[in-house]
Amino acid sequence: MANMTEPQARAQGAEVEVRGITKRFGPVVAVQTASFVIRGGEFFSLLGPSGCGKTTTLRIIGGFEHADEGDVSISGRVMGRTPPNRRETNMVFQRLALFPHYTVFDNVAFGLRMKRLPDAEVRRRVGEALDLVQMPGLAARKISELSGGQQQRVALARALVNRPPVLLLDEPLSSLDLKLRLQMQEELKRLQRELGTTFIYVTHDQGEALAMSDRVGVMEGGRLYQVGPPMEIYERPTTRFVASFIGDANLIDGLVEGLEDSTVVIRAGRMQVRARRQGWEQMGSRLTVCVRPERIRVDSPATRPDALRGRIEDRAFSGYVVKYRLAVDGLRLHVAVPYQSGTSLHQIGDDVAAYWDPQQAVVVAGE
């Protein structure tokens, strides 16, 4: 599993370094001193809710905006105010921005023609690019004659045909329906592996970011909060926001009541809960416990007298899991239990015990 997510080192993908960029639009700070390094050939996602500054960061890397402070290097070269047409990046725009007055062929050929390549080579490479995105035979079509998914592929081909060391993607799948989106996710991942291009992918969809990326950067309110592989971000979120934004999370605010070798004991109202100790916790400090729904076990109260007591408020069946909503001491806990034929289910209104392995719960600094 770990091997699958390791980026394959390839010569073509360029390294991108972002050093302390800040961007203001009037009184609004869109990006605040964000720094990160994207390795050559990596699939890197910038993830966050809308307005978090991820698109602005991408546009600064592409040269469409200029940072007020800080700088961007691509392949070790400081970009400064280098315009987009002189950067070794290509962009797939959110609204695709296909040229409506051109055919599919002319759209894809645009970048090559700007490089004044001979016609024969333009034809060959456009053909290859359309094959790559599995759109052969549609070169003569007008853009308006294509479906959304096909337009998506043309936009991708138009960028990839230039063989950019860095491809920037600004929520390119957001206009597609779910099924097509999942299919295009797989295809983007395949393309990225085959080409070895550095992909910088902006999305607000955490599922998309987790599924596709080698590493993810989580942003909110113009700040970059955490950068790491998807599993690390899921397992060890460093802030309350990251914990709540990535995957589902039960967040329990409380005070540190006891410190043990590997666990920290937290008092939250009348409840006492345990989580994995990280080392920085101090007695009496305020923090938040994050427990994923699938880590919580639910049983009859008799079997676990020491566990939290709660009542099933709601139950939802969704195929391979059953989701419960529990009321525990004025708190709501979301629980996901894997479902197989014969799994006995709790009923709404049942009194139950809820518990988890403290090593499966993580603490983040309180806010």
Next chain:
Amino acid sequence: MKITRAAVLALLAPAMALMIILYVIPLGLYFINSFRLFKDGRIIPIWTLQTYADYFTDPFSYKIIWESVRLSLIVTALALLIGYPVAYALHTRVRSAGARAVLALLLFSPLLVSVVVRTYGWFILLASQGLVNSTLRAAGLITEPLSLLFNSRGVVISLTHILLPFAIFPIYSVLGRLDLSLKEAAQDLGAGWWDTFQRITLPLTMPGVVAGTLICFTLALSAFVTPRLLGGGRVQVLPLMVYNNTVEINWPTGAVSGLTLLLLSMAAVWALNALLRKLPSV
């Protein structure tokens, strides 16, 4: 809410009535004269095609038609050549909505002045001792004054000036609808300013250019006061001919001239609309 056919007709009726009473009927009555004959200073009430035959066999008619079309084409071309950069600058360089509104008002302000007043203003500017000539002479660019009055130059200058807003605004409004990311995409794919303009912006704003052409050309073709005053009788165009024929009670020839003018305008509208339909929409 569903609007019934009767309601639609009721809503249209006042406008339709006005159009029919004030436009279609007088025009029809006037054009009936084209089938009469003008002889010995009076209109003979017979049905004949003689006036048409005379008009379209007279080389003078073609001279007038050509002069009208030529002037209108020059004025239209100049208005577009000057108007496009203005629209482009207004769109790309002026950021604040307030500044845009002020500039738009300034551009339209010539239209708020009576055409007669404006034309006499041009007299002052274009005369041999006028501001234009004296400035050029002071700058050492000319020794003899340019003759800008009572010929087609003055008419072209004045008409271009007044038709400029009609070229600027259709282009400006199409520029406003242009998806900015198209320009960014072109830039991203390696296009500099010129390639982006010539391959993306200009082709996609052609609907605005065509609409501007349509308005400028038809207005220039039917212009009357400017050619009459600034042309000083030496610029002979169709509307002047219609006027002259009519005051000379030669209504049959006036009607044929008028129909020719109408057909030229309609041909331009038809041709440009056909072109517009072929252009990609933004």
